[in-house]
Every structure is written in structure tokens, then in C-alpha cells.
Amino acid sequence: MSAIPNTGASQMTILAAINNALADAMEADDRVLLLGEDVADTEEGGVVGVTKGLSSRFGNHRVRSTPISEQAIVGAAIGASLVGWKPVAEIMLMNFTTVAMDMIVNHAAKLRYMSGGQTHVPITIRTMTGAGIGNGGQHSDYLEAWFAHTAGMKVIAPSNPVDAYGLLRSCIDDPDPCLFIENLPGYWAPGDAPTKGTRVPLGQAKIVRQGSDVTVISYSRMMVEATNALQLADSKGISVELIDLRSISPWDKPTIVESAAKTGRVLIVHEAVTPFGVGAEIASTLSEALFGRLKKPVMRLGAAYTPVPFSKPLEAAHAPNAERIAQAIKTLAAG
């Protein structure tokens, strides 16, 4: 039993869904390994307990706590994956991926290509991040655009327990390196519980709510803010099509383009800073696909172009929230 059992209840937290996905993947395939700082139960199954119970159940040889050595963690995962293992490496916080960028970008992402297809790197790198709990400038960043800009890897960011479970299972199954982004403040948010074994395909967005006036595209924690925005006065009476991108790279261009063609008004919301971000890529693609057919310029709503501040009011103002999203929807819908 994992320490976070799937009780069959209809609700589950994202944290429990991820724990369940790891347990089920390890149960289904002996080649799945876990490594990272504090991941074993001697170290309490991680600083927030995402991997709790797994080393007790599957053994310390398959669930290995590591020193604080991000290059060594990702390197060990790459090496084992080259000869058939399926390591899931945890980089505790997304900002710490910077310490392992050479292993991730120069090696994991490129070995398939540089070897002419002779080798490949079926690893998953789990990492958590997100502002909102006062972690300041080096523990909160959304850096997904850097990795999405790197050919040869996949970047995934779920917003709810069902997707967290199903996308993580798909990442572990995938023959290429996947970066799986978890939102730290959102770990304990309950949602519909996943069904054991169910996969969510990588590269597919999900239309959460159908609408005809404005398309809102988001992912990770901003999906919660966007969902809340639809209840606010500013967006009342506006028919919003809400899309959870889920996979940042590869991303679901057909679904997004089709929705944008229908509504002609698009808002992209992410917690990462706005310039050079995922929103820019989507906006550019929509401009190429639908120039002249859009009713308004594509609007982006991201974090301020600053490090994440510590002080509560500044931190709260840094990233988009439901009120600002609702205002943007209203602006887009007008005229």
C-alpha cells in the first residue's frame, strides 16, 4: 500500500493523484525508478510528502534519496534510461532545474538526435513551483518556456487530479524526456479522483467549458483562477470557451486554432512572466493561422516582468488572478 491510498472516494488532492500515479507506474513496470532529494521514506517521502510510502513499498533500490546534486540526479536518470530503465527524477523546485540545465538541455533533450536515433532518454523530471506562499524570487518561478524552446523534450503542466494522474502516467510511458510541472500551493486542492490506469494523452488540450464569445487558454494553477473568473460580474453574460492546455510542448494547435476561429477573441493566461512566453508562441501561431479572421488582437495575461516578490501584496499583484482575468475577458468581449 502506498501511504496515500486510493480509497475509491470521488475526490482526491493533486498530491495524492501524483503519489498514486507513481505507485501505479512502479507496480505496473519494474523498470520505473524514482530518485531525487528526500524522496525515500527515511527522508519522509519528500519535503511535502509527494513520494510518501513508495520506498517502503517498492524498496530503497528503486526509490533512492539523493544528495542535493541536481546534475548528478538528472545525469543518473539519463544514464539508466539509455539502457532501458524508466527513471522519474524529482528536482524539488523548478528554479533548481537551472543547476541541471546542461544535463536537461544539452543531454536529455539532444541525445536521440545527436546519436542519429541510436539512443533515447525516456525519463520524467517532476518539479514543483508557483507563487502564493511567500517563497520569493528563487523558489516560485514558472520556467516552462525555456524548456518548450528546447527541441527534443516535452513539457506538461496539469491543473487537476485527473490530469495530474493521467498525464504523469503518459510521461512515464513516453520514450522521450518529459518535464512534469506541479504547482506547489495547489497540491492540496481536491478534485475529481482519477481512475487507476487511465492515461491522458500528451499534446491534447481539454475544452473545459464550451462558449462562443471569447476563448480563454490557460494551464496549471491559472486554470483555477480562470475558472473562478467566470463566476465574476465582469464576465457574466459573456459566453467563454475555457481550454486547459495541459501539454505546453507539444501543444494542441488544432483545438486552439479551431476555438479561436469560432470566437475570434482569445485570451492566454499563465503564471510565467509575459514577455517571450508560451502566450507569445500561441498568439503568433493564431496570427499566422487566422490573420484577418480574429475580431480582436490576441491578449496575453502573465506575471509582471520581475522576479517573484516576497511581500504579500506585491506577490499577490505579480501574477494574474480571477479579477484581472475577468476584466480582460470583458475588454475582449466589448466591441
Add this chain to the structure above:
Amino acid sequence: MSKASSIDRDIQRAIYRKMYLLKANDDRVRKMLRAGRVVATYYSYRGQEVIPAALSVNLTDGDYLCTIYRGIHDMLAKGLPLKDLWAELAGRIDGTCKGKGGPMHLTYPSKGIMITTGVVGSSMPIANGLAWAAQLEKSGKVAVANFGDGAANIGAFHESLNLASLWRLPVIFVCQNNRYAEHTAYARGTAGARIADRAAGYAMPGVHVDGNDVEAMYGAAKEAVRRAREGGGPTLIEAMTFRFQGHVIGDGDAYMDKQEKAAALAADPVPRYRARLLEAGGATEAWLAEIEAQVEKEIDEAVEFALASPYPPMSELERDVLAEETVS
């Protein structure tokens, strides 16, 4: 008559054959580059032949090798076929990596050649992972990570040695100390007289050895490989050597100590070992001449094969990025 070798005669001969192959191949690459028949950025390993030749006779095809941009000698000694190598150097479809990796990213898994990295120090974290796999599989395989003296100053070295020792991984860290990190002399970039001394900080054996001496290098490698295979954990070998051709082909050698370089060139380990084999009865002139001619012929054939091979078709440009592109 010098002292008889402690190494079995067949192994002595295997080592010399590899040494000659490495030297002759490097000579040929530089000749082809000068003639403009192959265009590549090339990091010559000339002068460092003994290390991989004496190490690789202790390895099997199943053992893993992770090496670096100055690492073609490591790969040839491990069994990389000349034709595949030369076609890759020339950027052709018949190269190890279909011409898409080049001299800095040669890969040949069937001989255990798992990665070549162009980033200083990055062979080590990945070698740990291969060693971890061997440990999990109880296969008795070992992983070798090659790197230069400059790499002992990058974080990956320290992270890797610590993890390897902590997990008792079957890995051999082979520092080929050729006295220069790019253009910087050892003492101007590295604190401490010996890199091997750093092993003590990670609770693993550290061996300082003359990497141009076949007997010494063979002995150090054999012991490290035995220890790793038997579950005794990692070893750091610092093999002292010298690179004859500078950092990259075409660089000046103004940063090098002239006397040191002259002495190193005069002590070229390849003809030196040849003479020793003759003196100590390890091989006859006829045998040596025959295998040298054989090697030259194999290189001739490889060069001819490579230059006749086509460049990769444009369909290769976007293939092998992800599995989806590979199958499409």
C-alpha cells in the same frame, strides 16, 4: 634487454595494435583536415594513446563508455568501427549518427559507447546512471567516464564522485591529465598538485599513474575494473599524459611551456612502446610491420568508404527529435 613485461604477451600485442591504430588514425584525420577533404572542428588526442589502449583490454563490449570531445581514442580502443567513425567525421549518412552528431557526439551502443559529450565534465553524471543500471541488473558491467584535468574543476565532477561513492557504483573515473585545460596550464587553473588526491574527499581510491606507461596504466585500470565488477565501488584514476596538438587543431601553442612540450614529443609513447616490445621480446619486427600495414589499410578503406557515402537526405533534418519524428 629490458625487464620482461608483467602483462601477458597477447595483451601486450593487443595494446600496441590499439595504440598504433589510435596514432595512425589521428595522423590521418589531421592530414585530411589540412587537405580540406574533411571539414570539422577536431580535438586531437595524439600523445594520449596509452590510456584507452591499456584500459580497454580490461573491458568487454558490454561495459559502458562515456567520453568527451577529445575522446575518439577512447572509442576506437573500445571497438568503434573505422568506417562508421570516418563517415561520421565527414558528416555522411553512413556515420555512427547518420552524420547528425559529428566528431563531438559519436555514439555506438553495440560496443557500449553510450555518449560523447561536448561539455566539459558531463560524461561523469551519465556514467553514474549507466553504472546504476548495471548495479540494479547485477550484470557485472562497469561504466567508464573519461574526462580531462580541466573537468576536475567543474561541479559535475564533485557531484558525480560523491554520488558514485555513496551508492558504491561500478564506475571508473578516468582523468586524462594532459596538463592543459583548453589554453590554461594545470597550475594556473587547478589548486592542489594532484587530482587523484580529491578521491579521498569522496572516500574512494584515487590512483595517480603515468598514463603514458603501458605497464602502469594497465595495472591501474585492471585493479579499478576488478574492484567495480566485484561490487567494490568506484575508483578515480588520474593518468598523466600530454596532448601533442594543442586544444584544437589550428591553435597556436604560445601558452605551452616549450621545454615541457619538446620533452613530451621526444618521449612519444607509441614508438617508445614499439621499441620496448622489440627489446623485451613481446613482438617481432615482422609482426609489428604486418599489423601496422593492416591498420593503415583499414584506415584507407574507411576514408574511401566515408567519402563515397552520401550526405544525409533532408528528411533527416527533423527526424530523431522525438520518437514521433523517428517513426514518421
